[in-house]
Amino acid sequence: MTVATRENESRTDLLNLYREMLLIRRFEERCNALFLQGKIPSTLHLYIGQEAVAVGVCAALRPDDYVLGTHRPHGHALAKGVTPHSIMAELYGKVTGCCKAKGGSMHVGDMSVGMFPAIAIVGANAPIATGAALSAKMRGSGQVVVAFFGEGGSNEGAVHEAMNMAAIWRLPVLFVCENNLYGASTPVNQIVAVENVADRAVAYGMPGVIVEGNDVVAVREATRTAVERARAGEGPTLIECKTYRLCGHSRSDACNYRTREEEAEWRDKEPLTWLARVLIEERQLATPSDLERIEAEVEAVMLEAIAFAEESPEPKPEDALLHVFWEDK
Amino acid sequence: MPVMTIAEALREGIREEMRRDPTVFCLGEDIGIPGGFGGAFTVTLGLSDEFGHDRILDTPISEIGIAGVAIGAAMTGMRPIADVQYGDFLFCMMDQLANQAAKMTYMSGGTVKVPLVMRAPVGSTRRGSQHAQSLEAFFTHIPGLKVLAPSTAYDAKGLLKSAIRDENPVLIFEHKLLYGSKGGRSEKGALTAVGEVPDGDYVVPIGKGIVRRAGKDVTIVGKLLTVYRALGAADELAQEGIEAEVIDPRTLIPLDKEIILESVRKTGRLVVVEEDNITHGWGAEIAAMVAEEAFFYLDAPIKRVAAPDTPPPFAPPMEEFYVPSVARVVAAVKSLF
Numbered sequence: 001m002t003v004a005t006r007e008n009e010s011r012t013d014l015l016n017l018y019r020e021m022l023l024i025r026r027f028e029e030r031c032n033a034l035f036l037q038g039k040i041p042s043t044l045h046l047y048i049g050q051e052a053v054a055v056g057v058c059a060a061l062r063p064d065d066y067v068l069g070t071h072r073p074h075g076h077a078l079a080k081g082v083t084p085h086s087i088m089a090e091l092y093g094k095v096t097g098c099c100k101a102k103g104g105s106m107h108v109g110d111m112s113v114g115m116f117p118a119i120a121i122v123g124a125n126a127p128i129a130t131g132a133a134l135s136a137k138m139r140g141s142g143q144v145v146v147a148f149f150g151e152g153g154s155n156e157g158a159v160h161e162a163m164n165m166a167a168i169w170r171l172p173v174l175f176v177c178e179n180n181l182y183g184a185s186t187p188v189n190q191i192v193a194v195e196n197v198a199d200r201a202v203a204y205g206m207p208g209v210i211v212e213g214n215d216v217v218a219v220r221e222a223t224r225t226a227v228e229r230a231r232a233g234e235g236p237t238l239i240e241c242k243t244y245r246l247c248g249h250s251r252s253d254a255c256n257y258r259t260r261e262e263e264a265e266w267r268d269k270e271p272l273t274w275l276a277r278v279l280i281e282e283r284q285l286a287t288p289s290d291l292e293r294i295e296a297e298v299e300a301v302m303l304e305a306i307a308f309a310e311e312s313p314e315p316k317p318e319d320a321l322l323h324v325f326w327e328d329k
Numbered sequence: 330m331p332v333m334t335i336a337e338a339l340r341e342g343i344r345e346e347m348r349r350d351p352t353v354f355c356l357g358e359d360i361g362i363p364g365g366f367g368g369a370f371t372v373t374l375g376l377s378d379e380f381g382h383d384r385i386l387d388t389p390i391s392e393i394g395i396a397g398v399a400i401g402a403a404m405t406g407m408r409p410i411a412d413v414q415y416g417d418f419l420f421c422m423m424d425q426l427a428n429q430a431a432k433m434t435y436m437s438g439g440t441v442k443v444p445l446v447m448r449a450p451v452g453s454t455r456r457g458s459q460h461a462q463s464l465e466a467f468f469t470h471i472p473g474l475k476v477l478a479p480s481t482a483y484d485a486k487g488l489l490k491s492a493i494r495d496e497n498p499v500l501i502f503e504h505k506l507l508y509g510s511k512g513g514r515s516e517k518g519a520l521t522a523v524g525e526v527p528d529g530d531y532v533v534p535i536g537k538g539i540v541r542r543a544g545k546d547v548t549i550v551g552k553l554l555t556v557y558r559a560l561g562a563a564d565e566l567a568q569e570g571i572e573a574e575v576i577d578p579r580t581l582i583p584l585d586k587e588i589i590l591e592s593v594r595k596t597g598r599l600v601v602v603e604e605d606n607i608t609h610g611w612g613a614e615i616a617a618m619v620a621e622e623a624f625f626y627l628d629a630p631i632k633r634v635a636a637p638d639t640p641p642p643f644a645p646p647m648e649e650f651y652v653p654s655v656a657r658v659v660a661a662v663k664s665l666f
């Protein structure tokens with residue numbers, strides 16, 4: 001495994017990135033366990049292995065920028081600043097959840113921190129992101145919008161319409177394709193005829209960038225460049241992050257469509273191990289005990305989030321009738 | 330008071346709202362191209378002269394994109410009015426409407442709003458099957474969407490304004506034979522649905538129907554073009570001594586149930602007229618609602634007059650057979666006596 005040598009990032013910066021990725025990792029592991037214990041009624045698509053993408057992208061954004069996630073949105077939401085408490089409560093189906101128990105795992109979001117309710121129709125978030133970017137441009141707000149989707153989602157017509165519109169109008173939107181090699185069970189080489197999803201960018205008239213998706217710093221760099229371009233009015237970018245889902249697609253997936261050898265290869269270069277090596281071995285900016293301290297801090301947050309979710313009240317059955325239409329507060 | 334067509338009234342409504350509120354803008358195919366048509370039915374004609382091409386935004390032929398862009402813009406502080414060239418193309422954007430626009434407020438626990446307006450022309454007008462369907466009823470089955478169907482110029486402007494100011498996704502269905510579009514965009518067989526439209530600001534509230542003609546013997550409920558077919562039938566029936574009450578709900582969702590129930594409680598008879606296919610249709614819903622809530626006031630079975638269960642045909646004789654005519658409404662009413 002090759003690790004890109006990082007020279008400019010400070011210890012604090014890298015440790016922060018590490019902490020954010022670890023938060024997602026531990027959150028997802030907890031979710032999995034709680035699901036198996038029957039405490040979380042929601043279905044789950046976990047983000048384990050892809051943490052560097054959400055964290056790297058969101059680290060290059062302003063708080064008022066927008067992110068649109070997918071059916072696998074916990075990582076996007078946490079990285080954009082939705083609290084672990086409110087996401088956990090949502091997964092528990094409690095009224096304190098970020099969507100008041102109306103959304104569940106696949107729709108977590110919180111517009112007050114720029115995270116749209118996640119959109120679980122594959123590819124459908126791309127045109128909505130484009131609309132948010134049009135709005136940002138019309139309002140002159142300087143905001144940038146990110147649409148995440150998988151290599152599977154990249155084949156949806158909605159994504160193509162969105163990329164074309166974003167390009168013709170030079171909108172401040174980033175299309176971030178998380179290529180984790182499988183869409184559910186289907187391998188990428190069966191569904192994409194070009195070598196890279198990013199190769200398609202040229203067809204829309206926007207830059208296509210390929211990034212080592214498990215290297216959080218590389219993801220952040222690529223995003224920063226695209227964000228600068230977007231804020232300067234130069235239009236959208238398609239960023240393809242090569243990554244790997246280290247867990248099953250959704251609950252009860254034994255991953256029999258891929259090999260244990262392939263998984264082991266990717267495990268060796270998964271985002272946390274990657275960054276830990278940079279921090280400890282390459283740049284000697286941190287010691288294992290620094291990482292253990294972060295581990296303990298994250299563990300404390302997890303326990304609080306779970307306690308919050310468990311202690312929160314359930315919705316009344318008839319609350320199902322609320323919020324079909326907007327209700328003025 | 331100025332007399333206007335529906336197309337003109339909509340245009341004035343859009344113009345006034347765009348002047349009033351800088352977040353209102355239009356998007357759609359061929360709506361503002363210089364030398365173009367101002368939308369397929371001239372509703373946005375000339376508006377780009379006043380508001381420019383950023384606010385009268387011409388799009389590629391990308392219906393999913395148009396809908397998605399409207400949703401994203403609406404969720405982030407804008408009030409888009411999306412022009413759907415022909416209502417049939419709503420099927421191309423069904424996911425964005427049914428899964429995204431309609432559910433966003435709900436899925437977010439009421440924390441997000443989607444104040445968008447989408448205008449779609451419907452009605453059979455010699456264009457064959459794919460530019461002809463009256464598909465309002467599909468959208469009345471999707472919780473989270475408001476569905477409007479103005480049949481007069483006054484209502485078109487007033488309801489459009491209410492829609493633009495509403496915090497929810499609102500679909501406005503407009504009938505191609507009622508626009509009164511002129512020049513190359515005029516329609517053969519169109520009615521002259523011109524009417525007085527006050528200058529300046531007024532709204533028609535969403536969810537309020539109107540009695541278009543009062544009568545005591547039978548209630549006829551229609552929408553869009555079939556309001557006029559019902560009125561034509563009422564004229565003929567009056568000559569035979571049957572006084573029909575014609576009700577135009579104007580808003581399909583939320584429905585003014587009370588105006589229909591009140592009428593049926595008085596007349597004891599109900600005929601529902603619509604241009605859509607009969608099975609599982611809007612007429613069935615109105616009939617079921619009345620059967621549930623006013624059954625004991627009924628003196629006769631409820632009748633539906635609708636298109637048969639075929640796609641809209643092309644050739645004029647078949648098209649005339651397909652769209653409910655005055656004669657069919659008259660016959661349906663007479664069968665109740």
Ligand SMILES: Cc1ncc(C[n+]2csc(CCOP(=O)(O)OP(=O)(O)O)c2C)c(N)n1
Pocket residue numbers: 071072120121122123149150151152153154180182183184249
């Ligand atoms: C329009 C649509 N089709 C199918 C699905 C079912 N589905 C959910 S996730 C998924 C695979 C998506 O693959 P990809 O976009 O690569 O994202 P990943 O799961 O790898 O994160 C499928 C087929 C869906 N949610 N939406």
